[in-house]
Amino acid sequence: MSEKxxxxxxxxxxxxxxxxxxxxxxxxxxxxxxxxxxxxDLSEVESPVHNIPVTGQTGLSLDDHTFDPSFHxxxxxxPMFNVFAPxxxxxxxxxxxxxxxxxxxxxxxxxxxxxxxxxxDGNVVMICNC
Numbered sequence: 001m002s003e004k005x006x007x008x009x010x011x012x013x014x015x016x017x018x019x020x021x022x023x024x025x026x027x028x029x030x031x032x033x034x035x036x037x038x039x040x041d042l043s044e045v046e047s048p049v050h051n052i053p054v055t056g057q058t059g060l061s062l063d064d065h066t067f068d069p070s071f072h073x074x075x076x077x078x079p080m081f082n083v084f085a086p087x088x089x090x091x092x093x094x095x096x097x098x099x100x101x102x103x104x105x106x107x108x109x110x111x112x113x114x115x116x117x118x119x120x121d122g123n124v125v126m127i128c129n130c
Contacts, residue, residue: 017059018081021073022121025050025064031120032062034098036083075122082126088113091127 022028026045032052033040040052048067052060065071085091092106092115103124104116114128 015058017061019061019063020080020119020121020123021071022062022064022119022123023073024120025062027120028062028064031100032060035095035100035117035119035125073121076124079116079124079126082114082128084129085127086129088115088127088129091115095127 020028020032025047026042029040029045029050029052030042036052036054038053047064049061049063052062054060065073088106092102095102095117101118102115103118104114106113106115112128112130114126116124116126118124
């Protein structure tokens with residue numbers, strides 16, 4: 001017999017924003033803009049946080065923590081989030097041509113495929129076809 005858990009909360013069940021902690025805000029904004037194919041005027045990038053223009057409900061903010069000198073940034077070993085690329089082979093080729101650091105080659109599990117890249121601060125981003 002299966003039991004279902006119903007929980008009631010004032011917190012909504014969607015991810016609102018992803019914060020990526022970086023050391024050089026302008027360098028990181030440039031890298032993520034290149035990754036996502038968006039245009040950003042770097043002269044308008046001001047510390048400590050810059051929001052990358054993305055589609056959908058979830059935002060992407062880069063944060064260099066200049067307001068908190070005691071903050072210690074430690075990138076994780078796994079992906080922080082993934083971005084969608086319906087043609088995984090074309091995405092892989094494009095990021096290689098841009099000399100982005102691929103740290104995990106394309107993996108397939110049935111129809112699902114993904115690979116991982118590393119941003120300038122060692123943060124891992126997954127590129128996935130679903």
